[in-house]
Amino acid sequence: MKINVEATPYAERCFLTKNRTALIWPFINVPKQAGPYELFLDTNAFSKISWIDELPDEIRNQATFNPWPALMEQWLSNSELHLNPVKWIEDTLAPLAAKGVRFRENYAKEQAKLLKNNEAQLKTQWSLLFPYVAIMKVMVQKKITPADALADLEALVRADVPRFTGNLMLMALIALLKSQQTLKFANDEKPAYSYLESFLAFQPGKKDESDRINLPYLRNRSGDLSLWYTLPTLLQKGYKTIGEPIIVTGDKALHRVIFRALPPVAHESGRTAFTISPFELSQSMQTNILELATSVQIRSSTTVKERAGQMGTLFEIAKSYCTFSEEKDALDEGWHEWCCPGFGKDFVFD
Structure with a gap:
């Protein structure tokens, strides 16, 4: 992975298939090169997986396919996977194998x-993303000026909470685009804000969501957003x-919007921002x-x-944004049943 000093335009970091699946070189300072590739x-x-048929040969012939983000999302949202995880994964890999994708033995x-x-x-x-998702949703719903929204975010920055600068930048972007809802990025057919508004919209009846913030809503949006952090x-x-x-996503x-406007930056040290x-x-x-991002004190x-303790404070702040008791209850459930049990534990690889 060659790291540059210069920023790379998004058109040079994104390949969009005809079925609208995007292949994104996510780091703004890591341009597309000659391969090999890990997808x-x-x-x-x-x-x-029809997008695979549209891959240029120079990518497909040098590609390693890594479905870890998808497997992680399925594990946390699809109870069927827990019944027989090995068989479920094997069955789900079969269509990929039929297209010539190979995985190592015992994968x-x-x-x-x-x-x-x-x-x-x-x-x-x-x-860790639940409180931010809840606050973003309220920001979209609430009638508030960009100045007031940014002031709220500045107060959040000053609170004794974790410093997830990327999420703060995304919330600031939402606040600013909300006041310019007709703004389109170059060569895009729809306004940028419309994508974020749709992303945060409730989907009653889908994946156990309702018309208010509940745990499935927090789980689903955080799962989608986690791809940005992967x-x-x-x-x-x-x-x-x-x-x-x-990154391969539809x-x-x-x-x-997100990978395009707020991309990660790679450093030789492995540190990212x-x-x-x-x-x-x-x-x-x-x-x-x-200005908001640089005001964050590391x-x-x-x-x-x-x-x-800082994370618990952030959940409480997110609850203060919510109107309905069941939304506050969803955040409490997320904190006690999702966040606390694994907090501070390292990943186990053996």
Whole structure:
């Protein structure tokens, strides 16, 4: 993976198939190169695989397929997978195998073991996003000026909570785009805000969602949003990609707005961060988001107990945004049943 100093325009980091599945080179300073490639598949890319037929030969012939993001999402949302995980994974891999995709021997067994041994840790990883998802949803619903929304975010930054700068930048982007709902990114047919509004919309009757914030809603949106964090998190934990990493997703909010406007940045050290693309937003919007991001004070090392306390505070702040008691209850459930059990636990790889 060749890391550049210069930013790469999104058109050079994204390949869109005819069925609207996107292959994204996620890091703004890592342009598309000559391969080989490691493709990280979300659930849609894993289950609806016609996009593979549209891959250019130079990618398909050098690609390693990694469905870990999809398997993780299925493990946390699909109870059928728990009944016989090895068989479920093998059956789901079969259509890929029919298209010539090869996985190492015992791959399904290895992945099932990883999922089972790390369920608590995976739930914690996802639930770290629950408070942000709840706040974003309220921001979309609530009638509020961009200035007031940014002031609320500045108050959040000053609170004794974890510093997830990427999420703060995304919330600032939502606030600013909400005031410019006709703004379209270059060569896009729809306004940028419409993708985010649709992403955060309730889907009653789908995946156990209702018309209010509940645990399935928090789980589903956090699962989608976690794809944005997947590669930065893996690299920071020392994961070595098999060539150039590529995210494969059909989620429009991710590939039309989030990866485009707020991409991660790679560093030789393995450390990653999120930044603002210089190609998509006006200078004033970039400045507003950057001012919020740079106001975040990075703390020195803290204990697991201290970090858990900060996370608990963030859940309480998110509850204060909610109107209905059942929404507050959903956040309480997310905190006690999803976040706490695996908090501070390392992933188990053997």
